Amino acid sequence: GENVEQHPSTLSVQEGDSAVIKCTYSDSASNYFPWYKQELGKGPQLIIDIRSNVGEKKDQRIAVTLNKTAKHFSLHITETQPEDSAVYFCAASLSSGSARQLTFGSGTQLTVLP
Amino acid sequence: DTGVSQDPRHKITKRGQNVTFRCDPISEHNRLYWYRQTLGQGPEFLTYFQNEAQLEKSRLLSDRFSAERPKGSFSTLEIQRTEQGDSAMYLCASSFFASGSTDTQYFGPGTRLTVL
Numbered sequence: 001g002e003n004v005e006q007h008p009s010t011l012s013v014q015e016g017d018s019a020v021i022k023c024t025y026s027d028s029a030s031n032y033f034p035w036y037k038q039e040l041g042k043g044p045q046l047i048i049d050i051r052s053n054v055g056e057k058k059d060q061r062i063a064v065t066l067n068k069t070a071k072h073f074s075l076h077i078t079e080t081q082p083e084d085s086a087v088y089f090c091a092a093s094l095s096s097g098s099a100r101q102l103t104f105g106s107g108t109q110l111t112v113l114p
Numbered sequence: 115d116t117g118v119s120q121d122p123r124h125k126i127t128k129r130g131q132n133v134t135f136r137c138d139p140i141s142e143h144n145r146l147y148w149y150r151q152t153l154g155q156g157p158e159f160l161t162y163f164q165n166e167a168q169l170e171k172s173r174l175l176s177d178r179f180s181a182e183r184p185k186g187s188f189s190t191l192e193i194q195r196t197e198q199g200d201s202a203m204y205l206c207a208s209s210f211f212a213s214g215s216t217d218t219q220y221f222g223p224g225t226r227l228t229v230l
Binding site: 041044045089103 | 118120145147149154155156157158159162170205209211217218219220222223224
């Protein structure tokens with residue numbers, strides 16, 4: 001089955017700096033890679049996703065890059081704000097018309113220091 | 115569109131008791147997923163429905179677990195004879211799947227189960 005590794009497990013940055021979280025996946029057939037943000041006591045919230053036919057996607061301060069050859073993808077948050085503090089999860093899945101079963105990384109606790 | 119809702123938000127039970135959780139997906143979403151999340155870990159897939167049909171189950175879903183989605187709308191997840199190892203956050207997600215759609219999964223707030 002798919003295995004997703006996520007690094008770092010904790011990340012502290014100063015407000016206004018950039019944050020980068022990296023994930024690797026094992027199944028070369030995976031073709032969908034979402035990122036979720038989870039605040040304490042809440043469910044994961046989708047913040048951005050990318051499909052394997054795209055190398056980079058950007059949405060305001062958030063961007064995701066995908067390297068299919070190396071089987072890794074990264075989340076970039078620029079101009080970080082205190083409200084960006086949360087746990088971030090990457091995930092990978094194979095979609096073949098059947099279940100889009102997400103395999104998640106173990107999460108990164110991001111702390112933005114004011 | 116009020117999002118995915120789950121009930122209850124918290125459940126404390128004694129070992130050996132049965133518990134049932136409910137998930138109401140986003141209206142018109144035809145797929146519904148259950149995940150389990152333990153402290154400090156990412157969610158793990160348990161099972162999924164397309165409309166009322168349960169099409170896939172994880173090996174994590176022991177025979178003490180059963181899920182239903184009788185009318186293709188809300189779903190229930192029942193755990194029989196709970197064990198302390200069942201303590202976790204149970205998350206529900208829903209998506210709309212059709213040929214060419216994104217099938218993006220939207221999560222509910224979860225039900226936190228504590229087994230004493």
